[in-house]
Amino acid sequence: MDNDCLFCKIINGEIPGDKVYEDEFVYAFKDINPAAPIHILVVPKKHIDCLANISDEDEKYIWAIHKAINIIAENMGFKENGYRIIVNSGRDSGQEVMHLHYHLLAGAKFGDKIV
16 A cells, blocks of 8 residues: 555545445545546545556456446446446556546446546
């Protein structure tokens, strides 16, 4: 964990987050500035700066994130209608918090719209 990281502080309970899912490797919570009717951030419990910095040791976290996304979609009832996943990697991509996170968006028909 990174003591200065916002998402690490949410995972550790130092800052409140609206949790929707948690397991051994993953923590997921509602985005405070949603870009869709359903907007959840899915993060590894291990601090990884961005997708570009994953290592072979992080494979279990990446797999667990994808598994968690499907569990969340099923539990919240939008798996059948679909969802969008966005992962920004690095500052130029728009990544604001330097802790790997997946944006899980649902509850609307997105079409070609890029969020």
